[in-house]
Amino acid sequence: DTGVSQNPRHKITKRGQNVTFRCDPISEHNRLYWYRQTLGQGPEFLTYFQNEAQLEKSRLLSDRFSAERPKGSFSTLEIQRTEQGDSAMYLCASSWYRGGTGELFFGEGSRLTVL
Amino acid sequence: AQSVTQLDSQVPVFEEAPVELRCNYSSSVSVYLFWYVQYPNQGLQLLLKYLSGSTLVKGINGFEAEFNKSQTSFHLRKPSVHISDTAEYFCAVSNQAGTALIFGKGTTLSVSS
Numbered sequence: 229d230t231g232v233s234q235n236p237r238h239k240i241t242k243r244g245q246n247v248t249f250r251c252d253p254i255s256e257h258n259r260l261y262w263y264r265q266t267l268g269q270g271p272e273f274l275t276y277f278q279n280e281a282q283l284e285k286s287r288l289l290s291d292r293f294s295a296e297r298p299k300g301s302f303s304t305l306e307i308q309r310t311e312q313g314d315s316a317m318y319l320c321a322s323s324w325y326r327g328g329t330g331e332l333f334f335g336e337g338s339r340l341t342v343l
Numbered sequence: 344a345q346s347v348t349q350l351d352s353q354v355p356v357f358e359e360a361p362v363e364l365r366c367n368y369s370s371s372v373s374v375y376l377f378w379y380v381q382y383p384n385q386g387l388q389l390l391l392k393y394l395s396g397s398t399l400v401k402g403i404n405g406f407e408a409e410f411n412k413s414q415t416s417f418h419l420r421k422p423s424v425h426i427s428d429t430a431e432y433f434c435a436v437s438n439q440a441g442t443a444l445i446f447g448k449g450t451t452l453s454v455s456s
Contacts, residue, residue: 232386261443261444263446268448268449269448269449270347270349270433270435270446270447270448270449271387271433271444271446272446273443273444273445273446276443284442284443319386319387321387331377331389331392332387332389332444333389334379334386334387334388335386336385336386337386
């Protein structure tokens, strides 16, 4: 199956530690998105890339968060000095964009628990 | 800026009954509209989308939605639900500039026998 892959699926960490999540998109997709989802809420947009360029960042993406997509393939989302409020499901999605929005294909998410 | 309001946080129904999940959006430009479904412990899956053309769109699993520009709504319907339709449903909006999808808070559909 060549869907969107996210790793790790679950991460438990202590407050103050750094964590990194990886997303491997569908290979021919040029756009990659990160969302955050907390219990009882819809996915909240964090940031997205077109190829290797980060085109938009949400105000939710504090300076403790950084995302990269080197070479326009996989992406990483790093959270520095984690706080309990960072506990959430982090979702990655990819799409083929060419002049109009296309369907986003989502991975199964990476669940972060900050103790 | 765009926003989405899902008017019902929870919708309980009996099996084989019809269901409507309501979604209203706000946008100053032309929009693309989507419904996604999230089954327990699974990723989000596209049910259907409206990009242009016919305002009635059909999706997977017997769902359909109608785009109503004057009422800025995109309600999701199914004439007869199954137990397996129990899931979280999300309405989302984007625009022709290709900005990221903005999601509503979701509606939990619970189907019982």
